[in-house]
Amino acid sequence: MFLPVTLALLAGFWQTIQVFVLTLLFSLPLGLVVCFGAMSPFAPVRLPVRWFVWVIRGTPLMLQLMIIFYGPGLLFGLPAMSRFWATVLAFSVNYACYFSEIYRGGIASIPAGQYEAGQVLGMTRSQIFFRVVLLQVIKRILPPVSNEVITLVKDTSLARVIGIYEIIWAGESFIKKGLIWPLFYTGVFYLIFSGLLTVFFNRMEEKLSYFKG
Amino acid sequence: MAVLEVRDLQKHFGGTDVLKGVSFSVEQGQVVAIIGSSGSGKTTLLRCLNFLETADAGQILVNGLPLTGPGLTPAQIRANRKHFGLVFQNFNLFPQYTVLENITLAPTLEKSDTPQAIHSRAMTLLEQVGLAHKWDAYPHQLSGGQQQRVAIARALALEPQVLCFDEPTSALDPELTGEVLRVIRGLKDTGTTMIVVTHEMEFARNVADLVIYMADGVIQEMGTPEAVFDHPQTEKTRSFLRAAHQSY
Numbered sequence: 001m002f003l004p005v006t007l008a009l010l011a012g013f014w015q016t017i018q019v020f021v022l023t024l025l026f027s028l029p030l031g032l033v034v035c036f037g038a039m040s041p042f043a044p045v046r047l048p049v050r051w052f053v054w055v056i057r058g059t060p061l062m063l064q065l066m067i068i069f070y071g072p073g074l075l076f077g078l079p080a081m082s083r084f085w086a087t088v089l090a091f092s093v094n095y096a097c098y099f100s101e102i103y104r105g106g107i108a109s110i111p112a113g114q115y116e117a118g119q120v121l122g123m124t125r126s127q128i129f130f131r132v133v134l135l136q137v138i139k140r141i142l143p144p145v146s147n148e149v150i151t152l153v154k155d156t157s158l159a160r161v162i163g164i165y166e167i168i169w170a171g172e173s174f175i176k177k178g179l180i181w182p183l184f185y186t187g188v189f190y191l192i193f194s195g196l197l198t199v200f201f202n203r204m205e206e207k208l209s210y211f212k213g
Numbered sequence: 214m215a216v217l218e219v220r221d222l223q224k225h226f227g228g229t230d231v232l233k234g235v236s237f238s239v240e241q242g243q244v245v246a247i248i249g250s251s252g253s254g255k256t257t258l259l260r261c262l263n264f265l266e267t268a269d270a271g272q273i274l275v276n277g278l279p280l281t282g283p284g285l286t287p288a289q290i291r292a293n294r295k296h297f298g299l300v301f302q303n304f305n306l307f308p309q310y311t312v313l314e315n316i317t318l319a320p321t322l323e324k325s326d327t328p329q330a331i332h333s334r335a336m337t338l339l340e341q342v343g344l345a346h347k348w349d350a351y352p353h354q355l356s357g358g359q360q361q362r363v364a365i366a367r368a369l370a371l372e373p374q375v376l377c378f379d380e381p382t383s384a385l386d387p388e389l390t391g392e393v394l395r396v397i398r399g400l401k402d403t404g405t406t407m408i409v410v411t412h413e414m415e416f417a418r419n420v421a422d423l424v425i426y427m428a429d430g431v432i433q434e435m436g437t438p439e440a441v442f443d444h445p446q447t448e449k450t451r452s453f454l455r456a457a458h459q460s461y
Contacts, residue, residue, distance in 0.1 A: 117305035120263050120298065121319035121371060122291050131318065135309045212353035213308030 005174060005182045012170030013189050019087055019156045019164070024149065026092035031099025038104055056097040062158050065090045069162040087159040091152070098148055106141035107133065139208040146201035150194050214277055216241045216406055217262075217375050222271035224257055231257045233430040234271065239375065239423070242404045246417035246438075249427035250453060255410045258427070259377045262408070263299045264290045275374060298368030298376040302383050304360040306352040306367070312339065313348040316367045325371070338366040342396050358389030362396050369405075376400070378409040394420075414457050418442050426450050 037049035056064065069086040072078040081089070110133050118128035160169045171186040215238035224232040232254045239245050247255045260266040262273060264285075273280045273293075280293040306315050316335040320326060326334070339345045342362040352360055361381055368376055378397065382390035394416050400407065401420060411417055417424055417438065424441040426434040434441055434450045445451045 111305075113301060113303055113305035114307065116265055117301065117307070118319075119265060120294055121367070122295050123319060123322060124291065125287070127322050131322065132307050139309075211309045211351050 001179070005179070005185065008170045008173070009167055009182065009186060009189060012165055012167035012186075015084075015159075015164055016153075016156045016166045016189075018084075019091060019159055019166070020152060022088045023091040023095055023152060023156075026088070027095035027099055030092060030096035031103055034096050034100035035103040035107070038100060039107070053097045053100060056094055057101070061090065061094050061155060062161055064094055065158060065162050068093075083163050086162060087164050091155070091159075095148065095152060099145065102141050102144045102148065103137070105144075106137040109140055110136055135208070136213055139205075139211075139213075142201065142205050142208065146197070149201070150197055153190060153194050153197065215239060215274075216276060217408075218272075218274040218277075219258075219262070220272040220274070222258065222261060222273070223269050224254075224261055224266060225269060231430050232261070232268070232271075235427075235430075235432055236271075237423075237425060237432065237435060239406060239408065242401075242406055243422045244401050244406075244420055245408045245423045245425060246421035247408065247410045247425045247427060248412070248414065248417055248453075248457075249433075253427040254430040255427050256379055259299065259379050259408065259410055262375070262377060263297045264294050265299075295371065296374045298371060298373035300361070300364050300368050300376070300378045300381050302380045304352075304357070304364045304384070306360055306364055308352050311349050311351055312344065312355070312363050315352070315363060316370045319367070320370050323371075331370075335366070335370055338369050339363075341369075341399070342366045343392075356389060357385045358392045361385065361393045365393075365396055365400075369400075374406060376405055376407045378407065378411070380410050380412065382411070382413060412457070414442070414454075426453065428453065 034049060034053065037045055038053060040046040040049070065087065068090040069081065069083065073080045080086075114132055114136070115128055118132045123131070157166055157168045159166050167186045167189055168183075171182040174182040218238040220236050222232050222235045223230070235254070235258060237245070247258070249255050257266060261268045264280075267285070268281060271281065275296045280296070285293070307318065310318060313332075313335055316338060317331050320331045320334075321328065325331070336345060336348065339348055342365055344359060344362055344366070347355060347359065347363075352363070355363065365376075365381075381397070382393050385393065390413065394413065397407065397409065397416075398420050409417070409421070419438075421438055424436065424438050425432055426441055426445075428449055433447055434445060441450065442454065445454060
């Protein structure tokens with residue numbers, strides 16, 4: 001039984017990985033856009049963005065998945081998105097909001113003197129952001145970001161509510177054959193994956209330890 | 214002609230008048246020391262000169278050309294800033310860059326010269342502040358005094374016409390102030406025009422050509438160090454100097 005179980009779990013894990021990678025790919029940059037919106041001095045931008053972040057962070061991801069998948073069809077009679085892309089969309093928007101708050105805290109924690117030093121040296125706003133502030137922000141937000149990323153690994157299992165055959169579903173399908181160990185086996189996949197991510201983030205932190213600030 | 218002329222500069226924050234009309238002029242190569250208790254407007258004056266704050270009224274002229282006016286664009290403000298350098302109380306070096314990179318970053322972004330020329334000028338400046346051997350250190354590996362000397366070299370790399378210092382030794386341990394003040398004194402000998410906001414009365418007396426005593430957003434007294442320190446004209450100046458003398 002070991003081989004067929006492994007193959008079934010790998011098929012489920014492949015879905016998990018795809019949701020994970022695509023979510024990060026979209027939500028990490030999207031979070032920066034949301035963050036700039038939430039920090040905008042222009043209230044008609046800032047207030048709706050902050051309200052949106054509040055709604056997304058204040059409601060369960062499972063609910064958001066269902067609304068994004070079933071909502072367009074039932075509310076507006078639109079054709080449904082594929083299950084997979086509905087999942088990626090819901091996860092990306094949800095995680096972008098969490099990342100945006102992490103970014104916002106990181107940016108706000110950089111002392112004003114760093115901006116002012118750039119200004120008196122004649123740098124432009126974007127030069128100051130990209131050449132002076134950004135790396136310091138990355139260093140500061142790395143621990144909370146790595147937290148979110150590891151949470152995302154496990155959150156991907158929620159995608160089953162709209163019919164994504166992820167790894168836990170794959171493991172659960174063996175219950176009716178009287179097997180419990182495939183469920184434990186899924187945990188091994190998660191542990192190995194989050195272990196690798198932990199090693200990766202530790203290396204990143206190590207790489208940025210050459211400066212203080 | 215004066216390299217810098219400030220005419221009736223005013224600035225208020227909310228309902229508080231921080232600068233109530235400040236006027237003075239600085240000749241090429243002069244060192245101006247601005248003294249006064251905290252809250253007197255000295256730092257705001259420097260920040261207005263460097264366009265970190267926008268003055269509400271009055272004029273700033275460099276070599277006779279006015280820099281101030283209504284509705285400055287960000288590009289104009291950046292161009293204006295190039296006339297001035299500013300050394301901060303807290304150094305504000307960029308922590309992720311080496312000493313050398315801190316100095317070369319702005320000139321490189323501005324493409325003011327070839328990379329080789331920017332590099333060799335930065336090394337010359339580092340020698341001038343006595344830190345050539347620390348060129349590849351990171352700011353957190355330096356003492357406060359060394360960091361401040363790097364900050365001075367960084368400001369000089371853009372060849373400002375007037376170099377401003379905002380209490381450059383206030384954040385330093387007493388034993389480190391000497392090295393920074395020596396560098397500033399050395400710059401005077403090379404003809405650098407400087408405005409130094411300082412609490413170091415001995416330094417102001419020995420190095421400045423012009424001493425400005427500020428209180429309550431106005432210049433209370435202005436003159437040579439002898440005039441201000443030895444023959445203060447107002448009671449306000451006298452009591453400030455007495456208090457400053459007692460605390461040192």
